[in-house]
Amino acid sequence: MIRRLAIIGVGLIGGSLALALRRAGYCGEVIGCGRGVANLDEAVRLGIIDRYETDPAQAVQGADFVVLAVPLGAMQDTFAVIRDVLAADAVVTDVGSAKGSVVAAARAACGEVPPWFVPGHPIAGTERSGATAAFAELFQGRRVILTPTATTADDARRRVRAAWEVAGAVVEEMPVEHHDEVLAATSHLPHMLAFTLVESLSRMSDSDEIFRYAAGGFRDFTRIASSDPVMWRDIALANRDALLTVTQRYRRDLDELMDAIARGDGQALLRLFQDAKAARDRFCH
Amino acid sequence: MIRRLAIIGVGLIGGSLALALRRAGYCGEVIGCGRGVANLDEAVRLGIIDRYETDPAQAVQGADFVVLAVPLGAMQDTFAVIRDVLAADAVVTDVGSAKGSVVAAARAACGEVPPWFVPGHPIAGTERSGATAAFAELFQGRRVILTPTATTADDARRRVRAAWEVAGAVVEEMPVEHHDEVLAATSHLPHMLAFTLVESLSRMSDSDEIFRYAAGGFRDFTRIASSDPVMWRDIALANRDALLTVTQRYRRDLDELMDAIARGDGQALLRLFQDAKAARDRFCH
Structure with a gap:
């Protein structure tokens, strides 16, 4: 179970994961975060998130499960902003389509790949984007690839895997490269x-x-x-x-x-x- | 109206055109022709054609409307086989995806591009093939391009256009090249x-x-x-x-x-x- 879910980037992927976890009754409060306030307002209206912050450092406060669904180019800055304010029990995963660069971003921002970070990638999507494109069934039967590194904590990996399985996905693991x-x-x-x-x-x-x-x-x-x-x-x-x-x-x-x-x-x-x-x-x- | 329709090559395109014209009550008897007897038997069973011949010279006997829906590589031989046995009032069209080669095939087989031939191409299809893939609605609202040459008879062009319009298509004309x-x-x-x-x-x-x-x-x-x-x-x-x-x-x-x-x-x-x-x-x- 997730106590508080923080979705950094409430688009097709982040929004659909929030909807799937909510519908399964798997999470409590859902906090959205992004730069576009119109999109975040729409996400609240659609019941994807309960409320939002525009600063990731605020959004992750007290969250035990954090999903980074921002463009790959924004990963490093996001790690830098959240690393010191995460809750003690927080696990962080991402949904980026390339994993080597996200692992490098985490390493650059945190000195090493943090134990609480589980790189991930759902093989799902449509050509549409934004919160309005999100739907709870997007991951049903679709593959999610996790690429844990040598420093990834087993507990973090298990919790990320469990969440994706609740969302209906088939979870697999493979090396980053x-x-x-x-x-x-x-x-x-x-x-x-x-x-x-x-x-x-x-x-x-x-x-x-x-x-x-x-x-x-x-x-x-x-x-x-x-x-x-x-x-x-x-x-x-x-x-x-x-x-x-x-x-x-x-x-x-x-x-x-x-x-x-x-x-x-x-x-x-x-x-x-x-x-x-x-x-x-x-x-x- | 078409008295007797001959479809040379009863696949997705030829079969669908036959179905569309039949359903509109626009043609009398429909004769199929092809090399694969199993496919032709299936076409009879599906009500696409009334009967079939395996020799194009037999199939076009008495037909006033002939559709060449064979692979482009078979066009020249087909023209050569049918040119002397066509009914006096027959019009012939084709559905090939490249028109220059069909015009060249007609010219090679007949000496010139015959007045009774109207090169055509329906912009429609699926990745499926064979008579079982045919369906009457395939051409609804789709474009059909006719590429008449200088020697094409106006009457032939009008009759081919009319048939495609009955099948639901939007007919346009443009030069071959x-x-x-x-x-x-x-x-x-x-x-x-x-x-x-x-x-x-x-x-x-x-x-x-x-x-x-x-x-x-x-x-x-x-x-x-x-x-x-x-x-x-x-x-x-x-x-x-x-x-x-x-x-x-x-x-x-x-x-x-x-x-x-x-x-x-x-x-x-x-x-x-x-x-x-x-x-x-x-x-x-």
Whole structure:
């Protein structure tokens, strides 16, 4: 059970976790924190939080469970502000899409990765953002990856795992670096490709007409390009090395495809498309 | 009204058009044609066609409206087989995703682009294929592009337009080359990117685990990679020039993004993501 829950950043992820824990009767008071007062007012109106503070140091007062759901670029400052005012029994987790940078931020702000901090990442989301996008069912059956470090306290890890399970998630653990490689491939790279496709088409001289003929496949394909630009800037910078590695690989494979098209190699194209279809049908049914 | 409709290739597109025209009471007998007898039997069972032939020359006998819904690579042979056995009042259209190659196929098989042929392309589809994927509502409110040539008869163009409108589509006309450029950007390139992404990830040593963590965004993004490999091989080859041009552009834009990530240029990334989000939100609401 959580006595007082502090959600730093009441957006899609933070807001949905608060709703899920509330609905399960798993937490007492819920304190929100953020920079946008309009969003926080909306979060109160929607019953996501009971009240809010705009200063994280105030928001975490007396909280035994703190969720950092701020952009990756704001993590270090947030650690610096809260580290000395946390309750003695407080556990802190985050929801950042890249874990190496959050661990580095915690280390930079606290000298070492604090025992009360459990890095985490729910593999869930939509392209929408803000408190109005939050819903209690977001994590039902979805994976949450925790990446505890050598200094993470067992008790903290257990409490964070328990909360996510109450929210309906399937919790797994893996090393920080491995998380960042897997997510670079399955999430960060696809977002880069989708942003680039929309940008590339919008730069064409007849872009208005081009978008007019975009059908359902295009909409599905580019949905993730409607995601929050600040969040994705931070992710691209935070997971730079793993993202560049996987993107370079992708670029080589795209070159291979272009070469096959250029030389009219129908056999190579068919083999490639068949392999891709088989892989997708196997994994995404 | 159509007296006898011949659908050469009873898949998602051809089958759906037959269903839509039947449901509207716009056609009499419907003859299917294809190489896969199991698919044709299924099409009869589903009420998509009344009967079938496996030879296109037989299938078009007495038909006043013929739809070529075969892979692009089969167009020229089909024109060659049917051109001398068509009914005197027959009009022929096709549904190929690249129009330059179909016009070239018609010209190669018939000496010139015949007056009875109206090149066409419905901007609709799903990643599924075969007669079982067909449904009458597929074209409701969707665009169909006709690309008549200088030799196309006005009467033929009018009859093809009328049939698509009965099926619920919004019919537009544009030059062949322009169609192929627009579709390269909005459909063919996204398919190449999605096939390449799935292929690229499946080549990684830990691909099983990687796919396990693929979330909703990845599923949406790669849905089109489950499309028919033979069809897409043919499209890539048929629209080679326009596709290579737009893919080279995309590749340059991807390099620009990678450079921004590599040098840690948050401003450039933010601007790019903001532009892309704004463009997508504007066009795909």
